[in-house]
Amino acid sequence: MKRFHSGIKHLILLALVFAALVLSGCADSKKEEAKPEAEKAEVKQEEAGQEPLILAFDAVPVAMDPHVQLSGGMLQYSHMVFDPLVRWTQDMDIEPRLAKSWEQIDPLTLRFKLREGVKFHSGNEFTAEDVAYTLERLKKSEDFKGLFEPFDKAVAVDPYTVDIKTKEPYGLTLAMCTYIFPLDKKFYAGKDEIVKSGPSFANENESGTGPFVVTKYVPGEQMAMKANPNYWTERGNVEELVIKAIPNSPARVAALLSKDVDFIMPVPPTDMKRIDETEGLKLTTLPGSRIITLQMNQERRPEFKNQKVRQAIVHAIDNPGIVEKIMKGFATAAGQQGPKGYAGYVEELTPRYDLEKAQQLMKDAGYENGFECTMIAPNNRYVNDAKIAEAVVSMLSKINITVNLKTMPKAQYWDQFDARTADIQMIGWHSDTEDSANFSEYLMMCPDKETGIGQYNSGEYCNAKVDELVIASRSETDMAKRAEMLQEVERILYEDAAFVPLHWQDLAWASKDNMNTEVIVNTMNFPYFGDLVVK
Amino acid sequence: MFAFIVKRVAQALLVMMIIGFIGFAIKHNFGDPVRDLVGERVTPEERMKIREKLGLNDPFMVQYGRFLKAAVHGDLGRSFFFKKPAMEVIVQKAPATLELVFASACIIVFLSVPLGIFCAIRPKHWFAKFTMGGSIVGVSMPVFLTAILLIYIFSVELGWLPSYGRGETVLLFGWWRSGLLTADGLLHLIMPSIALSSIMLPLFIRLIRSEMMEVLESEYVKYAWAKGIKPRRVWIVHAFKNTLLPVITVGGVQLGIMVAFTILTETVFNWQGMGAMFIESVDRADTSLMVAYLVFVGFIFVLVNTFVDIIYGLVNPMVRVAGRK
Numbered sequence: 016m017k018r019f020h021s022g023i024k025h026l027i028l029l030a031l032v033f034a035a036l037v038l039s040g041c042a043d044s045k046k047e048e049a050k051p052e053a054e055k056a057e058v059k060q061e062e063a064g065q066e067p068l069i070l071a072f073d074a075v076p077v078a079m080d081p082h083v084q085l086s087g088g089m090l091q092y093s094h095m096v097f098d099p100l101v102r103w104t105q106d107m108d109i110e111p112r113l114a115k116s117w118e119q120i121d122p123l124t125l126r127f128k129l130r131e132g133v134k135f136h137s138g139n140e141f142t143a144e145d146v147a148y149t150l151e152r153l154k155k156s157e158d159f160k161g162l163f164e165p166f167d168k169a170v171a172v173d174p175y176t177v178d179i180k181t182k183e184p185y186g187l188t189l190a191m192c193t194y195i196f197p198l199d200k201k202f203y204a205g206k207d208e209i210v211k212s213g214p215s216f217a218n219e220n221e222s223g224t225g226p227f228v229v230t231k232y233v234p235g236e237q238m239a240m241k242a243n244p245n246y247w248t249e250r251g252n253v254e255e256l257v258i259k260a261i262p263n264s265p266a267r268v269a270a271l272l273s274k275d276v277d278f279i280m281p282v283p284p285t286d287m288k289r290i291d292e293t294e295g296l297k298l299t300t301l302p303g304s305r306i307i308t309l310q311m312n313q314e315r316r317p318e319f320k321n322q323k324v325r326q327a328i329v330h331a332i333d334n335p336g337i338v339e340k341i342m343k344g345f346a347t348a349a350g351q352q353g354p355k356g357y358a359g360y361v362e363e364l365t366p367r368y369d370l371e372k373a374q375q376l377m378k379d380a381g382y383e384n385g386f387e388c389t390m391i392a393p394n395n396r397y398v399n400d401a402k403i404a405e406a407v408v409s410m411l412s413k414i415n416i417t418v419n420l421k422t423m424p425k426a427q428y429w430d431q432f433d434a435r436t437a438d439i440q441m442i443g444w445h446s447d448t449e450d451s452a453n454f455s456e457y458l459m460m461c462p463d464k465e466t467g468i469g470q471y472n473s474g475e476y477c478n479a480k481v482d483e484l485v486i487a488s489r490s491e492t493d494m495a496k497r498a499e500m501l502q503e504v505e506r507i508l509y510e511d512a513a514f515v516p517l518h519w520q521d522l523a524w525a526s527k528d529n530m531n532t533e534v535i536v537n538t539m540n541f542p543y544f545g546d547l548v549v550k
Numbered sequence: 551m552f553a554f555i556v557k558r559v560a561q562a563l564l565v566m567m568i569i570g571f572i573g574f575a576i577k578h579n580f581g582d583p584v585r586d587l588v589g590e591r592v593t594p595e596e597r598m599k600i601r602e603k604l605g606l607n608d609p610f611m612v613q614y615g616r617f618l619k620a621a622v623h624g625d626l627g628r629s630f631f632f633k634k635p636a637m638e639v640i641v642q643k644a645p646a647t648l649e650l651v652f653a654s655a656c657i658i659v660f661l662s663v664p665l666g667i668f669c670a671i672r673p674k675h676w677f678a679k680f681t682m683g684g685s686i687v688g689v690s691m692p693v694f695l696t697a698i699l700l701i702y703i704f705s706v707e708l709g710w711l712p713s714y715g716r717g718e719t720v721l722l723f724g725w726w727r728s729g730l731l732t733a734d735g736l737l738h739l740i741m742p743s744i745a746l747s748s749i750m751l752p753l754f755i756r757l758i759r760s761e762m763m764e765v766l767e768s769e770y771v772k773y774a775w776a777k778g779i780k781p782r783r784v785w786i787v788h789a790f791k792n793t794l795l796p797v798i799t800v801g802g803v804q805l806g807i808m809v810a811f812t813i814l815t816e817t818v819f820n821w822q823g824m825g826a827m828f829i830e831s832v833d834r835a836d837t838s839l840m841v842a843y844l845v846f847v848g849f850i851f852v853l854v855n856t857f858v859d860i861i862y863g864l865v866n867p868m869v870r871v872a873g874r875k
Contacts, residue, residue, distance in 0.1 A: 071714075077631070085589030157596045158589045211587045212604060212630045234632050235830065236822050259715070261820045262830060265698065266714055270820070273705035273713045395833070426581035426835035433594065447591065457591075467593040 067239065067255035068549065071267050071276040075238045075260045079229060080217035081196055082209050085158035085447070087540055090194075094541045095240065096136075097196035097223030100127060100146065101189065103449065105301075105537045107356055109189055113141065113197060113224060122184040122492065123167070125192075129175045133247040135199040137222040143171035148200040150179070156209050161467065162194065162447055165489070184490045186497050187448050196223065226250045226545030236260055251535075251547040271296065271525055277549075278530070280542070282523040284345045284398055290525045297528040300521050302347050304354045304538050305445040306454065307397055309390075309407065309515035310474035316388055316438045319474075323380035325512035330373035331414045332407055334366050334517050341402050345523060349516040351505045352444075352454035356538075358494070359451025359501030364509045366516075370413060377414045385415025390439035392420065393428040397443045398520050404441060432473060440473045443520070449539065451501040455485045459504075459513055476513045555856075562852035569848040570621065573841035574614050581835035582606075583630045604630075617841070626845060627838035631831065636842035640824060644846075645726045646716060647812050647823035653730075653743035654808060658751050663790075666758025670766065671785060673759075682759075685752030693811055697745040697818040704741060712738050714820035742819045746811060750804055757800060761793035794865055802858030806851040 076092035077084055094102070100114040111117075114127040133141040147169040153159045154166070166188075167180040181188055198207075199222035206216035221229055224247065227240035238258045242250070259276065261267040264283040270276045272293060282290065282298065291298040311319040311328065318324050335348040347354065350364040377383055392404035401422040408418045418439065423431065432440055446453035461477035462469035484500045484507075491497040508514065522540050526532045529550045535543045584600050601607050605616070617627060625635060632639045669678040705713035717738035719727045729735030765771060766789055774784045812825035820826065824843060831839040 078633070084587070085591055157600065158592055161591055161593065210633070211600065212628065213633050218633060235827070259820075261714055262826075262833070263817050263820065266701075266818055266820050269698075269701045269706055270714045273701075273709060275705070275713050275715075424581075424833065426586065426833060427579070428581075429585050429590075430582055464594075467595075470593060471590075 067257045068253050068278070068547075069276040070256060070258045070278045070280075070544070071261045071270055072258055072280060073260070073262050073264075073267070075232075075235065075258050077234070078218040079221045079232060080209060080215065081198070081223075082152055082156040082159060083211060083218065085156075085162070087445075090539075091541050092238075093196045093223075094225070095227045095544050096221055096225040096229060097198070098225050100192045100195045100197070102193050102543075103537060103539055103541075105534075107449065107538070109193070114192070117189065119492075120178070123180050123182075125179045125181075125188050126172070127177050127179065127192075129177060130247060131175055133224050134245050135202065135222045135224055136228050136243060137199055137202045139199050139201045139222070141197060141199075141224055142174040143169075143177040144174075145197040145200045146177045146179075146195065147171050148204075149195055149197045152198065152203075152207060152209070153195070157211070159194070162191065166191070184492050186489065186492050186494070187450055187452075190448055190450060193449075196225075198223065227256070246545075250545045251531075252549060253544065253547050256544065268525075274527070278524065278526040278532070280524045280540075281398075282525045284343045284523075287343065287345055287523055287525075295528055296525060297532065298523060298525050299532045299536055300345060300523045301536060301538050302354065303445075303520045303522040303540070304357070304449070305397075305443050305520045306349055306352055306354070307400075307403070307441070307443045307517040307520065308352075308458070309517065310440050310442060310458070310472070310476075311515070312435060312438050312440070312474055314475045315435065318380075318382060318386055318388075319438070321380050321382075322511060323376045324382060327373045327376035327380065327382075327414055328411065328416070329512045329515050330367050330369045330376060331416075332410050332515055332517070333368040333370075335368060337403055337406055338518050341399050341406060342518065342520075345521040346398075346518040347521070348518050351509060351516060352458070353446070353451035353501075353505070354519045357446075357449075357451045358498040359505050361502045361505050361509075364505055373414050383415070385417065387417040387419070388438035389419045389421070389436075390441075391428070391431055391437040392422045392441040393425045394422040396425040396428065397441075400441065400443075403517065432471075435473050435475075442471055442473070444471070451505070452485055452488050455481060455501075455504055455508075459508060460485055474514055476511075478507065478511065478513070481507055481513075554859075558852070558856045558859075562849060562856075565852050566845050566848050567618075570617065570841060570845050571614065573844040574610075574617060577837040577841060578610075580832060580837055580840065583835045583837055586834040586836070587630060621845075626842035629831070629836055629839040629842075631834050631836045631839070636839045637846075639827065639839060640842060640846050641725070642727075643822065643824045643827045645728060646821060647809065647816070647825060649728065649730055650739070650742055650746060650812060650815070650821060650823060651805070651808050653739050654747040654750070655805065657743055657747040658754055662751055662754035662758055666755045667762060667785065667790060669755065669759040670762035673763070681755060685755050688748050688752035689756075691748065692814075693745055693749055694814045694818050696748045697741070697815055700741045700745055701818070711741055716822060742815050742821050745819070746808065746815045749811060750808060753804070754797070754801070758793060758797055761796055762789060765789045765792050791865075795862070798858055798862060798865065802855050805854050806847075809847060809850055 074088055076088055081089060081093040081097055098112050100112060101109050102112050104110050113130055113133060115130050117125055117127045120126045129143060135141055150163070150166060150169040153163050165181050165183065165185045167182045170178045170180065172178055179188065179192065202222040203217060208215055210218060226243055226246050228243050229238060230241050231239040237260065241255050242253065261270060267279050268283065268286045268290070271279045271290065274295070287298055290296050311325055313319045338344065338346045338348045348366045350366045351361060353359045377385070390404065390408065392400050394401035404420055404422055408420050411418050432442065442458065444454055444458055456468060457471045459472060459476055460469040460482050462472045462475065481504055484504050488497050488500040491500065522538065524532055524536055524542065531548045535546045584597050584606070587600065588597060605613065620627065625637065627636050628634070629636045629639050665681055669681055672678050701713050704711040715738060716729045717734035718732045719729045719735055720731045722728050729739055771784060771789055774788050812823060813829055815821065816823045816825035817829050828840065828843045831843065
């Protein structure tokens with residue numbers, strides 16, 4: 016009897032707990048009633064019989080509003096759900112998308128003829144008004160307004176003709192139009208506020224012209240899409256896809272190896288060989304354009320003011336060795352900022368590893384016995400960032416420079432970087448404009464708090480000639496002359512050893528081998544999933 | 551009992567307030583949440599404006615005061631990344647974690663009890679020796695290594711089990727996303743729950759074994775033998791029931807610790823629960839979500855321990871819950 020009694024007590028307790036849990040949940044579910052439409056469509060998607068294609072990324076897009084953040088992830092998303100006016104091809108040419116053709120009608124105006132009969136996901140027709148509206152909104156976005164600073168406005172001449180005007184002659188107008196993904200003006204009008212850390216209409220709804228329509232979005236977890244049935248042009252054959260977030264790299268690789276997912280990016284270099292050798296999978300790589308560099312702070316360290324010391328450091332660092340040993344060959348050792356194919360690229364500016372010369376330079380500079388300095392690097396921002404930093408420390412010890420290294424996660428790193436807390440700081444840079452000038456503008460020009468120029472120049476390198484050339488290149492519309500200026504800049508930086516170039520990271524994607532992955536990828540790392548064909 | 555519960559509720563509030571304070575005090579060291587909201591190209595001035603708008607520039611005590619005031623109303627702040635109240639995010643993610651912990655707890659209970667009893671009554675048997683040997687390996691292997699090994703063997707090499715995620719889920723009561731009711735969901739649960747239980751299971755086998763052996767030596771068990779009671783009854787009713795007391799105590803503490811271990815397991819298996827959410831919020835410097843998670847986990851700890859105390863009284867009527875004189 017006694018035992019029976021205590022059993023009942025148990026049951027009552029359990030029931031109470033359960034009731035409490037359910038009740039607390041009900042209170043929450045009421046709040047959730049006003050769910051975005053994307054979540055309601057969930058049932059539909061699950062009913063469809065065909066297996067969706069699963070793409071595993073390190074993160075899913077942070078919102079459905081393409082203007083909320085300027086980041087690789089958001090631009091990848093934009094290419095899936097929206098369409099740009101023009102886009103880059105794999106060999107860095109510009110191809111028409113929503114714009115059929117274009118011509119420069121005066122130094123400030125680029126006139127676009129738009130495609131007719133294109134419909135947004137909402138059913139509204141795409142016209143020149145939408146382009147004008149989108150540029151206006153881009154100029155309001157905290158993230159994009161910097162890039163679109165040279166732009167004045169877009170004027171709709173007729174429904175299918177739009178003039179994009181810049182404030183001054185600008186050599187990169189067309190290239191920047193790869194960032195203009197027209198938004199549906201009628202759909203967004205009136206509720207288009209760009210909100211970074213709260214709910215908003217645009218964060219939870221979309222209407223673009225792109226190959227895919229979002230059907231379900233769970234922030235931080237997944238985003239499901241289905242093919243746009245009214246797409247204006249030929250596309251691949253993917254009917255449904257799901258982007259899943261698998262932030263942990265080994266887990267992402269394991270999911271692909273066990274064929275639970277169809278496509279992964281990014282691919283950690285340590286697993287690239289393995290994926291390549293696994294049957295049924297393929298690895299696609301392209302040389303990338305993100306340069307990894309070290310900046311030597313001349314304000315903090317008087318030694319770094321001495322050009323010979325900077326030269327010695329550049330000569331002491333074996334960057335081809337880093338590429339081979341640490342990057343496993345999946346990178347290209349660099350001697351300058353922009354990679355081959357960029358306007359400012361100079362063939363003869365090659366990596367300079369030469370330890371003897373480095374030691375001689377230190378002797379000439381009067382620092383034969385070296386000195387001590389500090390260095391910081393992130394440990395989860397770039398591929399193998401912390402390992403590279405450690406290798407640099409041991410390389411610099413050979414010219415008697417003792418480096419005290421501190422590595423940290425990126426969440427903490429950028430504050431330290433901005434505060435210039437160490438003598439040597441690591442930074443990687445991918446040019447937003449796919450052009451050489453962008454590197455110098457952010458990394459090498461004299462820092463100016465007012466204009467934001469040189470914002471990430473923690474080396475405090477300042478050379479009037481470099482500034483003059485880069486500024487002149489902006490308004491130069493003759494591409495040959497412009498390239499000459501930018502090449503001159505690279506030569507000066509090389510001669511001055513203004514920074515330590517390490518390498519350009521390769522880009523890699525891994526997928527099952529029944530897909531045409533090699534056709535849809537490009538060096539911007541915006542895979543055009545709309546063109547994906549699965550056999 | 552009433553006095554006891556009141557005391558515990560007060561205790562829980564105090565614990566949560568302290569955790570909240572500590573969380574708040576250290577959150578500044580986790581970086582600037584605004585960094586993660588904007589692209590790398592955004593100027594410091596623009597970031598400053600956003601910080602100002604979010605109230606991140608106010609002095610520490612002002613921010614903490616605001617947090618406390620909202621917390622009293624059940625609002626633990628807003629996640630910057632999820633763009634929603636932090637509590638809402640946690641409640642959404644909690645079922646995944648609780649189901650994982652529940653499955654692991656089942657594995658532990660259903661395996662450790664029979665194995666522990668067997669090892670205690672037949673200590674010289676080869677199987678008992680094998681279990682004890684195996685438990686050393688289990689206890690000394692880190693959870694993430696067990697997890698990676700499992701994935702490697704069963705997903706990558708054999709292809710039997712899915713390597714990540716929760717599989718198909720069903721919505722219960724309109725908010726609890728459960729993976730326990732679909733075959734696919736259960737299949738996804740196997741490896742994560744084994745990995746999570748791998749640390750505690752050997753511990754409990756050992757604990758039950760040693761406690762049981764001690765009890766078997768006691769006077770009243772000898773007396774029971776002398777009375778000629780059937781062995782099964784001596785072992786289960788007389789001996790095992792009395793080994794339960796320390797096991798429950800340790801179990802209560804360990805259940806809380808298991809919630810902490812989900813952080814590793816969930817990351818490796820990409821299990822969409824609170825643990826993985828916490829690690830990601832650290833990465834993104836989503837500080838308000840971090841603080842809310844810490845407070846919530848603190849609450850679970852207090853809750854579990856309160857239960858343990860109550861159950862303790864039920865198992866052994868001689869022990870009265872603390873607070874009753």
